[in-house]
Amino acid sequence: EDQVTQSPEALRLQEGESSSLNCSYTVSGLRGLFWYRQDPGKGPEFLFTLYSAGEEKEKERLKATLTKKESFLHITAPKPEDSATYLCAVRFGNNRKLIWGLGTSLAVNP
Amino acid sequence: SAVISQKPSRDICQRGTSLTIQCQVDSQVTMMFWYRQQPGQSLTLIATANQGSEATYESGFVIDKFPISRPNLTFSTLTVSNMSPEDSSIYLCSATGGETGELFFGEGSRLTVL
Numbered sequence: 001e002d003q004v005t006q007s008p009e010a011l012r013l014q015e016g017e018s019s020s021l022n023c024s025y026t027v028s029g030l031r032g033l034f035w036y037r038q039d040p041g042k043g044p045e046f047l048f049t050l051y052s053a054g055e056e057k058e059k060e061r062l063k064a065t066l067t068k069k070e071s072f073l074h075i076t077a078p079k080p081e082d083s084a085t086y087l088c089a090v091r092f093g094n095n096r097k098l099i100w101g102l103g104t105s106l107a108v109n110p
Numbered sequence: 111s112a113v114i115s116q117k118p119s120r121d122i123c124q125r126g127t128s129l130t131i132q133c134q135v136d137s138q139v140t141m142m143f144w145y146r147q148q149p150g151q152s153l154t155l156i157a158t159a160n161q162g163s164e165a166t167y168e169s170g171f172v173i174d175k176f177p178i179s180r181p182n183l184t185f186s187t188l189t190v191s192n193m194s195p196e197d198s199s200i201y202l203c204s205a206t207g208g209e210t211g212e213l214f215f216g217e218g219s220r221l222t223v224l
Binding site for chain 1: 155
C-alpha cells in the first residue's frame with residue numbers, strides 16, 4: 001500500500017538542541033518528496049522538494065535529505081520560531097495528487 | 111510563488127445549511143485543488159477544480175455535497191452543502207506553482223457545524 005509515515009508525532013526541543021524529523025514512504029516511482037511547515041491557524045507553507053536519493057536542500061536552519069526509503073528534515077540549533085507542524089508529502093507514478101503524512105509537531109522551548 | 115486568499119477564514123454554521131468558500135489566486139494558475147484537514151488525519155484531497163469544466167472528485171467526495179466552481183484561472187469556490195457536524199473541518203484551497211510543481215496553500219477556512 002502506498003503510504004507516508006512521519007515520526008515522531010511530536011518533538012519538544014530546547015533552543016539550540018539540534019534534531020531530525022523523519023518521513024518514510026512506501027511508493028513506487030517517486031516523482032517528488034515535499035516538505036511543508038504549518039503554523040496553527042495557517043495553511044501549509046512550502047519548504048523543499050527532493051527528487052532523487054542523495055539530494056539535499058537547505059534553508060536557514062533546515063536541511064532536507066532523501067534516500068530511497070525516507071527523508072530527513074534536520075533542524076540545526078532551532079529557535080522558538082521554528083515551532084510548527086512539519087508535513088511531508090510524496091508524488092509518485094502517474095499520480096498527480098500527493099500522499100500526505102500526519103506531520104510532526106515541533107515545539108522549541110526558549 | 112502564488113499568493114492565495116480564502117474567505118471566510120472561519121465560520122460557525124447550523125446543521126442543514128450550506129456555506130460557500132471563496133479562493134482567489136494572485137496569478138493565473140492551471141491547477142487548483144480543494145483539501146480538507148481534520149484533527150488527527152492527513153490532508154485529504156476533495157477535488158481538482160478544472161477551469162471551464164466540472165471538477166474531478168476523489169473517492170468519497172461527490173458533487174452534490176461539495177459543488178465546486180472555477181470560472182477563470184484565478185478563482186474558485188467550494189460549497190459545503192447540507193452540513194452536519196461531521197463536516198466540521200479546515201478547508202484549504204491550493205494551486206500548483208513554482209518551478210518544481212509544488213503546491214501553495216491559502217490560509218484555510220475553519221468551519222464548525224453545530
